[in-house]
Amino acid sequence: MAKLNLVQAINTAFMQEMEKNDKIVVMGEDVGVDGGVFRVTEGLLAKFGPNRVFDTPLAESGILGTAIGMAVYGLRPIVEFQFEGFSFPAYDGVLNHLARIRNRSRGRYTCPVMIRSPYGGGVRALEHHSEAPETLYSHIPGLVVVIPSTPYDAKGLIASLMDGSDPSYFFEPKRLYRAFKQEVPEERYTVPIGKARMVREGKDVSIITYGAMVRVCEEAADSLMQKGINCEIIDLRTISPMDTDAIITTVKKTGRCVIVHEAPRSFGTAAEIIARINEKALMDLKAPVKRVTGYDVTTPLPKLEDFFFPDAGRVMKAVEETMSF
Amino acid sequence: MPIQQIFEGKINNMQIIDKDGNVDELLDPKLPKDLLLKMYIYMVLTRTFDQKCMNLQRQGRVLTYAPSLGQEAAQIGSVATLEDKDWIFPSYREHATYLWRGIEMSQLMTYWIGSELGMKIPEGKNNFLVSIPIASQALHAVGAAWAAKLRGDKVVTIGYFGDGATSEGEFHEAMNFAGVYQAPCVLFCQNNQWAISTARKKQTATTSIAQKALAYGVKGIQVDGNDVLAVYKATKEAVDNARNGGGPTLIEAVTFRRGPHTTADDPTKYRKEDEVKYWEERDPIRRFTVYLKKANYLNDELEKKILDRSVEEVEKAILEAEATKMDNPEDMFNYAFGTMPVYLQEQKNELMEYLRSKKV
Structure with missing residues (x-):
């Protein structure tokens, strides 16, 4: 087993999936010769050639629209939008076509396009390069939204998406790209879509999170353990369809819950989780559920971004308030 | 030489049957009688379907409906050039293309009376779904054609859209991708002069829509869209060319939307009766009738029989569509x-x- 970082794990997954299925094509801006601005698709063009990997014209809506036509014809396009903040020219295509073709045709056509983008903040980037727009996509019926937090999960989740027939958006937390390495099996394996991961078991409070915030929460949980607070951490992995069972199980167990994400707060993933807790575990709660999130403001430039994104201190504060309620 | 001309382009317009049914013998593709009559039958059938849907909408039995009155030649002349393995990516006004491509009229009506079952295209029919967001389907047509090329299939796609769509970014992206990847497709613009209340001249400053092709490295031609033979000939050449690796073509079929944009629209608010009358004199079915009669392929008796059969078929289709079990x-x-x-x-x-x- 090799130790891989997130970039290497995703790259390995694509190598393996493209080898296995010749209908998979990779398309996007600079994904071929350049291997993508983060090198996630490096080597794919050399290995699979110009009939499988395309450096497209610079037009997100054109990339997605043609990918939809390809998928309807029978291919499986993996589409890169270079940064999450540049995905919106194609939003119309995702909302009005990609996610609803199965339904509109009553199952006659499927459209298994996988969109992927570097996601989120923490890399000192320019405007529009540090966004967390998962809510905008999770609200779309029929679209699978995945945000991995580890190299192992990333590879297995990609395999599951390639086995399935749903369109998906795969957000890659860019601050995790080279943050750490993990043992990743060389052989193919799958990690199920729609299933959360138990990051660590605990008895006092449940922290529900995903993406780059998982590591922030682990750091907070380590410090809280010193103070005698034993945190359980759940990594959602799939934002939509969300694993309600995992949420309810952990909340029933601890009776306390803090939800952490870097996206802005209002109407966000945390709000949806709280609604589900209200529906199924309200009477199990010993304290109100807390949210630690990005604020409801435009994602700031790097000079202020550390104040915007949740850090371990904010998570600890929320957990302690929940514990002392 | 400090200044050199680096590009020169020209766009042709083609007409084969004039408004009175006179044919240009040199250009006449001299199609076989069976094909000509089939095209005629489907044009009449489409118009009958169209009129029925307009009436049914007034009775509350059909949803808001987008009529194709006056555009039958543009639709049938183009779709008739395709093989079964080819694909169509229609907009919401191309009723004729679905009928020609083997979608039962009752099923098509099922969509227009408000059920997704109407778009559950039968297996083996390569017809994509009605696309209502303007111009989006042009990209889908290019993508499918590109996929066909990658797979080595000799398959061609046609994407249908109107003059209004050529202002959308998706049209330009579709043209650009088609040109860059030399996708085997036909981008077929029915320039029907009006995008709801916006006139063609407010849509673009160019003399024609066809000339936009040149900027993308795509072939372009303008045809009389009410002349079914000109539409057929231009599209057949474009389809054959695409199938043989010659890349994409933009066809501008100049036609006129005789009815409202949809049943929810009142065109008297924005256009004059003179204009409608001008185009009525250029009716695609009437001039094709004259052509067929001159060729002795059609007589008054057969003409009446085709019309009567169309009415019967449409009546039967609506009853079938309405009798379809309600969606679960x-x-x-x-x-x-x-x-x-x-x-x-x-x-x-x-x-x-x-x-x-x-x-x-």
């Missing part, structure tokens, strides 16, 4: 994902329990 409410949930998530199953159960409780 569960179907709303069944096709969201490949595997239904638990929360969606719960929402489905919630609805079904509510429906059961109402019956008690």
Whole structure:
């Protein structure tokens, strides 16, 4: 087993999936010769050639629209939008076509396009390069939204998406790209879509999170353990369809819950989780559920971004308030 | 030489049958009688379907409906050039293309009376779904053609859209991708002069829509869109060329939307009766009738028989569509994902329990 970082794990997954299925094509801006601005698709063009990997014209809506036509014809396009903040020219295509073709045709056509983008903040980037727009996509019926937090999960989740027939958006937390390495099996394996991961078991409070915030929460949980607070951490992995069972199980167990994400707060993933807790575990709660999130403001430039994104201190504060309620 | 001309382009316009049915003998593709009559029958059938849907909408039996009156030649002349393995990516006004491509009229009506079942295209028919967001389907047509090329299939696609669509970014992206990848497709613009109330001249400053092709490295031609033979000839050349590796073509079929944009629109607010009259004199079915009669392929008796049969078929189709069992409410949930998530199953159960409780 090799130790891989997130970039290497995703790259390995694509190598393996493209080898296995010749209908998979990779398309996007600079994904071929350049291997993508983060090198996630490096080597794919050399290995699979110009009939499988395309450096497209610079037009997100054109990339997605043609990918939809390809998928309807029978291919499986993996589409890169270079940064999450540049995905919106194609939003119309995702909302009005990609996610609803199965339904509109009553199952006659499927459209298994996988969109992927570097996601989120923490890399000192320019405007529009540090966004967390998962809510905008999770609200779309029929679209699978995945945000991995580890190299192992990333590879297995990609395999599951390639086995399935749903369109998906795969957000890659860019601050995790080279943050750490993990043992990743060389052989193919799958990690199920729609299933959360138990990051660590605990008895006092449940922290529900995903993406780059998982590591922030682990750091907070380590410090809280010193103070005698034993945190359980759940990594959602799939934002939509969300694993309600995992949420309810952990909340029933601890009776306390803090939800952490870097996206802005209002109407966000945390709000949806709280609604589900209200529906199924309200009477199990010993304290109100807390949210630690990005604020409801435009994602700031790097000079202020550390104040915007949740850090371990904010998570600890929320957990302690929940514990002392 | 400091200044050199680096590009020169020209765009042709083609007409084969003039407004009175006179044919240009040199250009006449001299299609076989069977094909000509089939095209005529489908043009008449489409118009009959169209009129019926307009009437049914007034009675509340059909949804808001987008009529194709006056555009029958543009639609039939183009779709008739395709093989079964080819694909069409229509907009919402191309009723004729679905009928020609083997979609039962009753099924097409099922969509227009308000059911997704109308777009459950039968297996083996390569017809994509009605696309209502303007110009989006042009990209889908290019993508499918590109995929066909990558797979080595000799398949061609046609994407249909109107003059209004050529202002959308998707049109330009579709043209650009088609040019860059030399996708085997035909981008077919029915320039029907009006995008709801916006006139063609407010849509673009160019003399023609066809000339936009040149900027993308795509072939372009303008045809008289009410002349079914000109449409057929231009599209056939474009389709053959695409199939043989010659790349994409933009065809501008100059036609006129004789009816309202949809049943919800009142065109008297923005256009004059003179203009409508001008185009009525250029009616595509009437001039094709003259052509067929001159060729002795059609006489008054057969003409009447074709019309009567069309009326019968349309009446039968609407009865069948209306008799189709109501959609199952569960179907709303069944096709969201490949595997239904638990929360969606719960929402489905919630609805079904509510429906059961109402019956008690």
